[in-house]
Amino acid sequence: DVKVTQSSRYLVKRTGExxxxxxxxxxxxxxxxxxxxxxxxxxxxxxxxxDVKMKEKGDIxxxxxxxxxxxxRFSLILESxxxxxxxMYLCASGLRGTNEKLFFGSGTQxxxx
Amino acid sequence: xxxxxxxxPEMSVQEAETVTLSCTYDTSESDYYLFWYKQPPSRxxxxxxxxxxxxxxxxxENRFSVNFQKAAKSFSLKISDSQLGDAAMYFCxxxxxxxxxxxxxxxxxxxxxxx
Numbered sequence: 001d002v003k004v005t006q007s008s009r010y011l012v013k014r015t016g017e018x019x020x021x022x023x024x025x026x027x028x029x030x031x032x033x034x035x036x037x038x039x040x041x042x043x044x045x046x047x048x049x050x051d052v053k054m055k056e057k058g059d060i061x062x063x064x065x066x067x068x069x070x071x072x073r074f075s076l077i078l079e080s081x082x083x084x085x086x087x088m089y090l091c092a093s094g095l096r097g098t099n100e101k102l103f104f105g106s107g108t109q110x111x112x113x
Numbered sequence: 114x115x116x117x118x119x120x121x122p123e124m125s126v127q128e129a130e131t132v133t134l135s136c137t138y139d140t141s142e143s144d145y146y147l148f149w150y151k152q153p154p155s156r157x158x159x160x161x162x163x164x165x166x167x168x169x170x171x172x173x174e175n176r177f178s179v180n181f182q183k184a185a186k187s188f189s190l191k192i193s194d195s196q197l198g199d200a201a202m203y204f205c206x207x208x209x210x211x212x213x214x215x216x217x218x219x220x221x222x223x224x225x226x227x228x
Contacts (some may be wrong), residue, residue, distance in 0.1 A: 031214055040122065042204060058215075069147040090158065094214035099146040101213055104158035 018100045020080040023091030030096035032074035037088040075105035115140045119219035126195045134190045134222045136205030147188045148206040200226045
């Protein structure tokens with residue numbers, strides 16, 4: 001069965017900490033995405049990547065960066081966590097050049113105190 | 114920029130009844146894809162149904178069907194014979210034909226199914 005795995009289901013961090021959210025997919029997908037989900041706002045795209053070492057800004061990239069050193073792994077980095085980054089973070093992957101469905105991880109609920 | 118709007122934050126339905134969730138979108142593209150995703154309490158997003166804009170025929174998947182009105186930019190989801198397991202957050206999403214599966218999501222509709 002295909003799988004997108006996010007390293008943590010729940011995470012609590014302090015303001016100013018550097019935070020890493022890891023995502024690994026086992027489907028050899030080229031495309032990977034990071035979304036954040038907030039009540040009443042739906043899912044909003046932070047960053048995405050269509051290939052190794054490639055990254056593109058999404059709709060709300062401020063305060064975030066990403067890393068894709070290997071095809072299967074896409075990391076989201078909060079350089080200096082702030083309370084307004086408390087949210088649910090969802091990783092997804094999909095095949096290049098298609099508009100077939102995305103496969104999602106189960107999300108990381110991040111609380112920044 | 115493309116936008117997707119779900120005007121119903123919450124909906125409820127009796128078990129075995131039918132419910133329709135609304136979605137409108139805004140785009141200047143002629144070719145695109147529309148999706149409904151379901152997110153149960155487990156948080157695992159599941160694709161419910163997918164519609165290609167160039168197809169006039171409405172997509173169906175078992176108890177789930179859509180009413181796709183391209184001119185009106187409307188894409189509603191009908192769930193027939195609702196079951197307790199249908200209770201979830203439902204998201205409408207849009208993707209441009211060339212975007213390589215980059216999705217723009219609506220705000221979501223929380224569906225409650227009453228026994």
